[in-house]
Amino acid sequence: MSNLRRLIIVATTAALMTGCAGQNPYDNQGQAQGGxxxxxxxxKYGGLGALAGAVAGAAIDHNHRGKGALIGAAAVGAAAAGxxxxxxxxxxxxxxxxxxxxxxxxxxxxxxxxxxxGNITFATDSANIAPSFYSPLNNLASSxxxxxxxxxxxxxxxxSTGSRQHNMDLSQRRAQAVSTYLTSQGVDASRVSxxxxxxxxxxxxxxxxxxxxxxxxxxxxxKPIPGQQYDQQGAGQQGTVQQYP
Numbered sequence: 001m002s003n004l005r006r007l008i009i010v011a012t013t014a015a016l017m018t019g020c021a022g023q024n025p026y027d028n029q030g031q032a033q034g035g036x037x038x039x040x041x042x043x044k045y046g047g048l049g050a051l052a053g054a055v056a057g058a059a060i061d062h063n064h065r066g067k068g069a070l071i072g073a074a075a076v077g078a079a080a081a082g083x084x085x086x087x088x089x090x091x092x093x094x095x096x097x098x099x100x101x102x103x104x105x106x107x108x109x110x111x112x113x114x115x116x117x118g119n120i121t122f123a124t125d126s127a128n129i130a131p132s133f134y135s136p137l138n139n140l141a142s143s144x145x146x147x148x149x150x151x152x153x154x155x156x157x158x159x160s161t162g163s164r165q166h167n168m169d170l171s172q173r174r175a176q177a178v179s180t181y182l183t184s185q186g187v188d189a190s191r192v193s194x195x196x197x198x199x200x201x202x203x204x205x206x207x208x209x210x211x212x213x214x215x216x217x218x219x220x221x222x223k224p225i226p227g228q229q230y231d232q233q234g235a236g237q238q239g240t241v242q243q244y245p
Contacts, residue, residue: 082229082230083110083224083230084110085230086147086149086150086230087107087110087112087150087222087224089147090112090143090147090150090222091105091107091112093143093146093147094112094114094140094143097139097140097142097143098114098136098139098140101120101135101136101139102116102117102119102120102136103115103116103117103120103136104117110223110224111221111222111223112221112222113219113220113221113222114140114219114220114221114222115217115219116133116136116217116218116219116220117213117214117216117217118213118214118215118216118217119213120132120133120136121133121174121178121216121217121218122174122177122216125162125170127170127173127174127176127177128177129177129178129181134181137178137181137182137185138185140182140220141181141182141185141186141187142185144182144187144191145185145186145187148188148191149224149225149228149230150191150222150223150224150225151191151192151193151222151223151224151225151226152182152187152191152192152193152220152221152222153192153193153194153195153220153221153222153223154175154176154178154179154182154192154193154194154195154218154219154220155171155175155194155195155196155197155218155219155220155221156170156171156172156173156174156175156178156194156195156196156197156218157171157197157198157199157200157201157202157215157216157217157218157219158170158171158198158199158215158216159199159202159206159211159212159213159215159216160199160202160206160212160215161206161212164198164199167198167199168196168197168198169196170196170198171196171197171198172194172195172196173196174196174218175194175195175196175218176194178194178218178220179192179193179194191225199215202215203215203217
């Protein structure tokens with residue numbers, strides 16, 4: 001086995017151990033359905049990040065590949081584990097706040113997705129927020145102000161009834177209504193973006209009323225801020241990529 005391969009394995013193992021070292025009080029909360037591996041998301045992200053960092057570090061440092069691999073694994077692995085820990089905490093908080101509201105919380109890798117069905121968000125063919133939707137939105141705004149280290153993408157969807165152009169416009173206005181309300185409650189507008197998808201990307205069949213109701217929805221996607229590094233406690237800070245000669 002080459003020295004480079006040994007160092008990559010050692011670096012990856014070290015980063016994995018770092019990700020597991022601190023007990024995460026949220027390990028047993030808000031895990032994705034079907035998970036039962038026993039490994040926290042923090043450890044998964046730290047390990048995968050370490051492996052990627054090791055490869056990148058070795059590629060950057062052509063003359064000292066072992067050194068580059070070790071440094072790359074440590075830096076990237078710690079950053080990935082930091083965001084994983086942060087996302088674990090935010091996911092647990094959101095699941096608690098969205099319980100019994102009709103809003104579904106999903107975890108997909110480093111992204112948290114909130115699915116808000118049409119029966120609680122907007123009346124048919126309207127972009128005016130329904131009275132039943134204000135309470136969940138207030139809870140979301142409170143959470144987004146507490147957990148302010150990621151971006152917020154609000155996406156509107158419709159069923160396929162009516163013209164495509166009308167549905168595209170309606171979905172955009174619905175997403176904008178949600179964004180406007182969140183920022184009115186103190187969420188930083190620079191973190192929020194909106195998009196209208198109309199009837200695209202249905203999650204059920206539009207052939208029956210139940211399927212169309214599922215397709216009329218608003219989704220909120222939470223993602224790490226590009227270019228930002230996260231420490232082991234999930235605190236974000238602007239960072240730069242270290243180059244090695």
